[in-house]
Amino acid sequence: MVPPLHAVIVACPLQGHFNPTMNLAELLAMRGFFITFVTTEWIDERLLKAASKDAAARDREIQERGFKFRFIAIPDGLPLEHGRTSDVGELWLALQSLGPALESVLTVTDKSVPPITCIISDSYLSCTAEVAKNLGVPRVIFWTNCTAYATIQKNANFLLSLGYIPVKEEDLKSKDKLITCLPGKIPPIRPTDIVSFLREKYISEVIYRLTLYESRFQNIADYVLINTFEELEGGKDAQIGLRVNGCPAVAIGPVFLPNFLQGRNSMYSMWEEDKTCFQWLDAQLQGSVLYVSFGSMALKSEKQLHELALGLEACGYPFLWVLRSDIAEGKSLDLPEGFKDRTKDRALIVSWTNQLKVLSHPSIGGFLTHSGWNSTLEAISMGIPMIGWPYFGDQFLNCRFVKDVWNVGLDFEGVDVDEFKLVTKEIVESTIRSIMEGSIRTKLCENVARLKEAAHKAVMEGGTSYTNLNTFVEDMQKIAKSRV
Template identity: 55%
Template sequence: MASITRPPHAVVVPFPGQGHVNPLMHFAKILAARGFFVTFINTDRMEQRIFKTPNDSAAVSHQLLQQGLQIRFLAVYDGLPPDHGGVQAIDEYFLATQKLGPAMVRILRSTANEAPQITCIVTDCFMACTHHVATSLAVPRVVFWTYCASAAIALANSRTLMDKGYIPINVKEARRPENLITCLPGKIPPLIPTDLQTFFRVQDTADPMFQVIMYESEIQNEADYVLINVFEELEGPEAAEGLSKGYPALPIGPVFLPDFLQSTKSSVSVATSLWEEDLDCIKWLQTKALSSVLYVSFGSIAVMSMKQLQELALGLEASEQPFLWVLRPDIAEGKAAVLPEGFTERIGERGRIVQWAPQLKVLSHPSVGGFLTHNGWNSTLESISFGVPMIGWPLWAEQFHNCRFCKEVWKIGMDFESRVENENALVSREEVEMVVRAMMEGPQGNELRKNAARLKEAATKAVMAGGSSYRNLDKFTRDMTARANSVIE
């Protein structure tokens, strides 16, 4: 008998949104660099946004292979009409993803002769359909959390929180001491009800998104292995244990950072941005002083009212601070923003407005000294990794959790008090000016930058050889390689 080692084959399935495709694409490259064969499955809608022509995905796979990274891309039809609003019609979008399991099984079986035997399904935490895929193919289901550990624990235990009366959320009473949430597993700080998903703020439990998130939270626990896009030093080495039900639960992030730290001009970048990045803004940043620029971006999904965008603009103008502002074409509730009359002329070269920015390059630039952000986990973790303190402007999902933790737990952030009290409140230009000035030129901002610099160092150490995330990835690699191994005559 001769012993051979087969490469592990991970099927990686992101939720079809940029904030989920990005981290799972980074993780796919990490796995491929560790000897895995990776199949990356998108919906056809997302595939067409990322790869503009049918041949693009094959070309990228070939380029990756030239660097020794075996990643192939497959796509399944999402069942929605071409003109569907996607994540802007979020409940329909989620319900469509929950039906994708059989299509994924069919495409994996029909292409089985093109790849090694499947070792595991690495699934986004919001792709409940992969439970069917893993069961049908008799392989482990590895749940990849695109949240930090404490937010993930809260979501995975939604049923418990509902049974104890924390859900639906009473926002007005959330901060009362008697409403502190201390019943969750894992060693995490006490939560308040408004740290939980904003979809639970509706009072009608028959609400479609309320039901969608409750269902997803139950399937999130149907795992054989858990990986979290965070590093142990941020939340403590034992926080992740709250996501385990007898199987490993490992912090392995920030998953974007190894590739960023090791990137070269010759490395292959898989462009998952849904808008064209304005690279000229980097040249503009180079003209600004150290830590002087406020970066303003609300991610790939969030929208605001036109009135709120105008108040924000006037607050940035009044602050007299340099700023780089990402204004997506659909930021104003699906429409382009209309800025106050004369605004661009008045700010001149002090401000730069772009439709989309290369965020990693921006946050890592030495002229950036603060980040006004929606506090999505990707943006929050990237800001932490580059030592940039944040002004939180959370809008939905778990962003209120991330914002509060940045301010009260990790001591690297500020927020707007009006939004803490009422998520629908209009943040005035006066409050914007006051908070921006405090971040960019006040002693509090300087202290936050010092704290953020310490976390930047910890994040970098975590992903380097011997660091906590690196060691956890070693364990995952060993476990999956052992499963893939076979002995044949």
């Protein structure tokens, strides 16, 4: 008798990585997998606090959903007072040492748990390669980024050998310098598209070395899953560049969308959400509101936030602004004097909210975003045009593709070269007007509507992502049978 499939899913403890990994876990649980979801103790505590639950209440909710699902939290080796996301380099370095702790908890005998079929690892958790090898199970890499970015990152050491890395300041300014040597059907890459941690100015920092180190282990896999959909990124040929020694590499996203289309909420978020904004949105005209959010980690100077606030005020449109308390480079934030009073009749500022629910609201007409991949996919899937304002990592590539490849958004000129370039209130105002009214908006809305339809079809029964995920399940079943 073949035992149930059992996927150990190891999540990277950052919001942009954690959410899609949880979505993938739920999709596999719905397909009959027993799931062991591994994260760090620090993240697990945040999850329970944000959900206002204890571990027992979480287990009951999982059982009510009919899932075979257990959480395992392991220490990340950092002191309690460490800021984690405030120093990604130190956090990332600590994560590379999780292998022994992970292997220890996975080798504890528990007769109620079926044998491990595979380890599904975030693409930035090199520690799982040795664990999978020692346990004799396939290592499945899950890219929470788009295919083009993942292809660049997987080949970072190859680009280093060719002299494209570290990315030089003069190359960043050259839009004519294109990289066309990468495998897979992806558009030509500009130096600004390469992950920002590999720019010359970071060469002496730990995050530069860690990015190249992780790239080596992104070439050790038995299967590759990508949170994108074929219709967005060049069909099946785009994913070819992510294969490792001929292993399958398939697009299975957007992984949040099946839950959304079936009216289900994902089980957990790392942040407490403000739900009051939805009554305010209900009172706004259709397509009239600009949603402004820069994710969980992006920082802006106080001067830049003042320019942004004045631009929002001048544009005249209603806006919902997610304004984290730590966004002003970790300092307390004072908005321009009188700003809140002058905009109180058409503005709402919250600390955090359910972004997907916001983007799906009929009053939302545009999205000013940091261009994280989750935010980009969510906006496309909800048919919302974007203004990109990237901060670090893969956000520069996502922003460029939104504007130049998919033609579903705009950006602020020059921020891809200098992420600290001051964007004036006048530019903020004029760009918002372009995305919220006139011929430019009409064209962007037409393009994003087509991609929205394609995304929905991809995750529905018979769609490319739906079929690809089912194929992965079938392949894991073959592995389980071969062991009997």
